[in-house]
Amino acid sequence: MRPGEAFAAVRADGLTKRYGNVVAVNGIEFSIAARECFGFLGVNGAGKSTTIKMVYCRTSRSGGRLDVLGLDTAAAAPQIKQRIGVVTQENALDPELTVLENLLLYASFFGIPAPTARTKAASLLGLLGLEGKEPARLAELSGGMKRRLVIARALVNDPELLVLDEPTTGLDPQGRLLVWEKLLQLRDRGITLLLTSHYMEEAARLCDRLAIMHEGRIYAEDSPAALIDRFAAKDVLEIIGADFILPDIVPVRALMRRRETHGDTVYLYNADNIALLTVLAQAGVEPARHVARPASLEDVFLNITGRELAD
Numbered sequence: 001m002r003p004g005e006a007f008a009a010v011r012a013d014g015l016t017k018r019y020g021n022v023v024a025v026n027g028i029e030f031s032i033a034a035r036e037c038f039g040f041l042g043v044n045g046a047g048k049s050t051t052i053k054m055v056y057c058r059t060s061r062s063g064g065r066l067d068v069l070g071l072d073t074a075a076a077a078p079q080i081k082q083r084i085g086v087v088t089q090e091n092a093l094d095p096e097l098t099v100l101e102n103l104l105l106y107a108s109f110f111g112i113p114a115p116t117a118r119t120k121a122a123s124l125l126g127l128l129g130l131e132g133k134e135p136a137r138l139a140e141l142s143g144g145m146k147r148r149l150v151i152a153r154a155l156v157n158d159p160e161l162l163v164l165d166e167p168t169t170g171l172d173p174q175g176r177l178l179v180w181e182k183l184l185q186l187r188d189r190g191i192t193l194l195l196t197s198h199y200m201e202e203a204a205r206l207c208d209r210l211a212i213m214h215e216g217r218i219y220a221e222d223s224p225a226a227l228i229d230r231f232a233a234k235d236v237l238e239i240i241g242a243d244f245i246l247p248d249i250v251p252v253r254a255l256m257r258r259r260e261t262h263g264d265t266v267y268l269y270n271a272d273n274i275a276l277l278t279v280l281a282q283a284g285v286e287p288a289r290h291v292a293r294p295a296s297l298e299d300v301f302l303n304i305t306g307r308e309l310a311d
Contacts (some may be wrong), residue, residue, distance in 0.1 A: 007027055007070065009161050009192040010033045010055055014064030017050050024050040026216035027064060034160075037193040041203045042213035048196035049165050051090070051213070055194060056086045056163045081297075082110065085154030087164040091146050093138055095155075099125070101154055110157045117156070124152040128182055135288040144175025148182060150275065155186075162186060164195040168202060180205055200297035210297075214305040224297055231303045232295035233257035233269035237276055240265055240289035251279040260303060267302075269295065 010032040023234040025047045028097055032038040040048040053059045054066055057077035066073045068080045093102050107117035125131050128148040138146060147167065154162060163266040167183065168176040176199075183206055187193050197203050203210050204224045211221040220227055244266045246252060246259065256274045270276045273292040280286065 006066075007030055007034070009069060010038075010060050011065065012051075013066075015051070015054065015061055015217070016063035016067050017047075017054060017059070018062040021180065023216055025054070028211075028213075028216075028218045030211055030218060031222060032192065032194060034192050035187075035190050036208040037187045037195070037206050038181040039200070039203045039207035039210035040213050041196075041197045041200065041210050041301065042196075043198055046213040047216040048213050052163050052165055052194060052196055057081055057082055058086075067142065082157065083159060084161045084163060085157065085159035087147075087150050087154050087162070087167055089166045090167060091150050093146065093243075093255045095138045097137075098134065099130065099136050099138075099141070099149060102138075102149065103156060105281045106153045110298070112156065120156060121152075124155055127155075127185070128152045129178065140228065142175065143171050144178050147171060147175065147179055151182060151186075155191075159191065159193045161194065163290045166196055166198070168197075168199065176202070188198050191230075200301070206299055212301060214301075214302055219304045220300070227300045228297065230300075232299040233271060234295060235273040236293055236295045237268040237270060237273050237287075237301055238265055238293070239268065241287070242266060244287060245285075247280070247283045247285055249279075249283060252276070252283070255279065258303075262302065262306070267299070 008031040008224050012028060012030050015025060018026050025200065028051070038159060040051060042048050049301045050100055051214065054061050054073065057073050057080055060074065069083055070211060071080050080250050094105065103121040103124065104114065104117050107120065112120070112261060125133065128151060130145060130148055130152065133141065133145065141149065171179065180202065183193060195206065207224060209221065211218045220231065222230065242261050242264045255270045258266040268276065277292065
């Protein structure tokens with residue numbers, strides 16, 4: 001929870017989920033403020049999806065405490081479901097219905113009168129860039145359009161919290177960018193967003209704060225910029241060849257934050273790649289195979305867990 005905030009849209013304390021002898025979520029704690037975008041970042045199997053399934057009351061917790069919108073998920077699941085929207089990894093749209101019919105059917109589950117549902121559907125289709133697609137069948141929509149339709153459906157009940165599990169998995173770069181744009185608009189409208197992702201660029205673009213998950217635990221939680229500063233550096237110099245010898249001289253030490261070796265690649269986390277390369281050249285060291293780039297959340301995850309996000 002942010003300093004000074006008395007309430008949270010979601011709060012977990014010692015949250016645990018077991019499947020037999022397997023601990024999928026292992027005693028995690030986190031708090032999400034209203035109107036922020038909070039993300040869980042990690043590889044498949046890290047516990048991200050299990051965590052948010054407990055948030056939207058798809059599965060029960062095995063231990064700990066979990067409150068959503070001030071309500072205990074174990075005691076008030078029906079009330080919580082009325083106040084949140086959910087976008088799962090599977091679109092789960094009805095291919096026999098048109099775009100408009102899919103929204104109207106979902107609105108009926110919340111007891112929304114048909115005239116109100118039609119007005120709301122028109123507004124949501126406009127918001128998600130799907131105006132004019134009302135009579136279309138799912139087969140006529142691109143992957144990005146289907147994903148935006150699922151988001152529109154999740155907004156039918158005017159949710160206070162929108163939960164999204166891997167919202168852009170399987171989309172091409174253009175479709176992913178369009179979904180990101182719409183999610184940022186929703187955040188600007190004041191809807192609290194909770195998402196999971198294994199795309200570091202997605203997490204960096206969308207999230208005010210995020211938690212790095214690995215093997216059911218949260219290893220770090222902060223803003224993307226703060227996590228990069230804490231676990232990486234401004235720049236990274238990747239040098240191919242694990243036998244690389246870094247000169248132990250004052251100019252190098254002044255620039256270096258940390259050194260990591262993964263496989264046959266040496267990662268030099270430093271304050272300025274250009275300056276570091278210049279200092280190395282002056283010392284007679286010029287790595288033949290190297291990549292100079294800004295640090296990213298990929299580096300954060302690699303330094304915390306020793307694994308690539310793509311693993």
